[in-house]
Amino acid sequence: MTSDTIAALATAPGEGGIAIVRVSGPDAPALLRALFRPERDFESHRLYYGHLCADGETVDECMAVLMRAPRTYTREDVAEIHLHGGVWAARQTLDALYRLGARAAEPGEFTRRAFLNGRIDLSRAEAVMSLISADSSRAARAAVRQLDGGVSAFIRAAQAELIALLSGAAAAIDYPEEISFEEAAGDIGPRAEALAQRLESACDERGARIAEQGIEAVLCGRPNVGKSSLLNALARQERAIVTSIPGTTRDIIRADVMIDGLRVHFSDTAGLRDSQDAIEQIGVDRARRAIAGADVVLTVLNAGEEETDEDRELLRDTQDLPRIIVLNQCDRPMALRPADFDRPVVVSAATGEGIAELEKRVAAFGAGAGESALTQQRHMALAREAAGALRSAARICREGEDVSLAVIDLQAALGTLGRVTGEQVDEKLIDDIFSRFCVGK
Numbered sequence: 001m002t003s004d005t006i007a008a009l010a011t012a013p014g015e016g017g018i019a020i021v022r023v024s025g026p027d028a029p030a031l032l033r034a035l036f037r038p039e040r041d042f043e044s045h046r047l048y049y050g051h052l053c054a055d056g057e058t059v060d061e062c063m064a065v066l067m068r069a070p071r072t073y074t075r076e077d078v079a080e081i082h083l084h085g086g087v088w089a090a091r092q093t094l095d096a097l098y099r100l101g102a103r104a105a106e107p108g109e110f111t112r113r114a115f116l117n118g119r120i121d122l123s124r125a126e127a128v129m130s131l132i133s134a135d136s137s138r139a140a141r142a143a144v145r146q147l148d149g150g151v152s153a154f155i156r157a158a159q160a161e162l163i164a165l166l167s168g169a170a171a172a173i174d175y176p177e178e179i180s181f182e183e184a185a186g187d188i189g190p191r192a193e194a195l196a197q198r199l200e201s202a203c204d205e206r207g208a209r210i211a212e213q214g215i216e217a218v219l220c221g222r223p224n225v226g227k228s229s230l231l232n233a234l235a236r237q238e239r240a241i242v243t244s245i246p247g248t249t250r251d252i253i254r255a256d257v258m259i260d261g262l263r264v265h266f267s268d269t270a271g272l273r274d275s276q277d278a279i280e281q282i283g284v285d286r287a288r289r290a291i292a293g294a295d296v297v298l299t300v301l302n303a304g305e306e307e308t309d310e311d312r313e314l315l316r317d318t319q320d321l322p323r324i325i326v327l328n329q330c331d332r333p334m335a336l337r338p339a340d341f342d343r344p345v346v347v348s349a350a351t352g353e354g355i356a357e358l359e360k361r362v363a364a365f366g367a368g369a370g371e372s373a374l375t376q377q378r379h380m381a382l383a384r385e386a387a388g389a390l391r392s393a394a395r396i397c398r399e400g401e402d403v404s405l406a407v408i409d410l411q412a413a414l415g416t417l418g419r420v421t422g423e424q425v426d427e428k429l430i431d432d433i434f435s436r437f438c439v440g441k
């Protein structure tokens with residue numbers, strides 16, 4: 001249990017409708033009484049109208065609530081003062097609180113107390129931070145599931161299975177005349193293998209990255225097929241320069257678009273061709289690197305012209321990548337037949353025809369992203385480590401080695417999973433996690 005009382009601004013600094021100062025710790029009730037004059041006396045968890053006074057002067061007309069432990073965010077006594085938005089009143093209030101003995105809270109310290117006081121486990125504390133920084137509905141949904149205890153429940157189920165395996169092994173070690181090692185190994189081996197499989201399939205690194213950061217979609221094609229025009233149509237603004245001169249685009253031009261709650265980063269690239277122009281050639285090299293790192297490649301052809309050798313080469317080069325073939329300029333008389341290509345999207349950057357269909361096809365590459373049981377890097381790394389230990393235990397059982405050797409691996413897996421929810425963590429990890437929070441959370 002923590003003994004001092006902390007205070008911080010809980011809302012974003014700057015001008016706004018209200019500014020909330022939050023206080024947590026044993027002195028929170030006394031501090032609130034010292035500064036806030038309510039019309040009536042406090043009952044827990046009720047918001048009161050009154051005046052905030054410091055050094056005999058009225059600082060603000062405001063609302064305040066006192067929440068008695070343990071039904072609070074931190075499980076300590078918590079006071080919240082809702083002032084008029086802006087910097088001044090909040091500053092005066094915090095200064096008064098500090099003079100009366102409160103300490104300025106460190107980043108994430110309220111949530112850290114919630115964790116240390118046992119109200120939430122570590123995975124839920126991390127979810128709070130993910131929710132704060134989520135900038136798409138996809139990312140927010142993954143965070144809310146984690147906040148609801150989705151990760152905790154998944155880890156608890158895996159730990160329960162591990163404990164069952166460990167007690168099976170213990171029985172074989174303690175009562176060898178009743179349960180033979182072979183029998184025990186025959187049961188533990190396949191179950192350890194299955195649990196390793198379950199842990200690994202709960203990790204989807206690509207999906208987690210896409211949910212959090214968005215999907216990288218790269219437009220490529222020979223010069224003048226209309227890549228920059230497509231980028232502008234998708235972004236609904238004039239981002240890239242469009243001209244009828246082949247080789248217009250050199251640098252990569254990016255535009256962020258929200259499609260169906262998923263963030264998509266489109267990159268327009270230099271038209272791919274062998275160029276004598278040194279600058280254009282650098283652009284072409286950059287384009288090739290962007291293509292290699294893309295989550296989805298949009299291979300753009302000009303539907304109004306016959307296929308060229310460059311088109312054929314590009315179709316070949318991108319065939320093993322996640323890709324969408326885009327036949328642009330369909331407003332012109334068609335020289336290409338859609339039936340000759342693999343599921344092409346037929347569009348016109350000029351008229352907007354087919355753009356909605358193209359967006360749908362791009363978003364499909366993010367389907368299921370962020371919906372795996374685990375979505376945080378730290379949790380996935382630990383799950384994989386536990387799966388590795390389980391596979392080693394399974395191998396020991398399979399090869400008929402001593403069951404007590406498998407016990408070491410099973411215990412290691414159990415400990416590793418405990419670090420996800422924070423049953424087994426060291427101070428440094430906790431410092432590291434909470435220092436990434438903002439002050440006041």
Ligand SMILES: Nc1nc2c(ncn2[C@@H]2O[C@H](COP(=O)(O)OP(=O)(O)OP(=O)(O)O)[C@@H](O)[C@H]2O)c(=O)[nH]1
Nearest residue numbers: 223224225226227228229247248249271329349350
């Ligand atoms: N009719 C018609 N013209 C288009 C369409 N898309 C692009 N264009 C025209 O095609 C020419 C080239 O367009 P850009 O968007 O600059 O082509 P790009 O692929 O970016 O070309 P580079 O940057 O040189 O590689 C311009 O004159 C555009 O107006 C379309 O859908 N229909």
Ligand SMILES: [Mg+2]
Nearest residue numbers: 227228248249
């Ligand atoms: Mg261009």
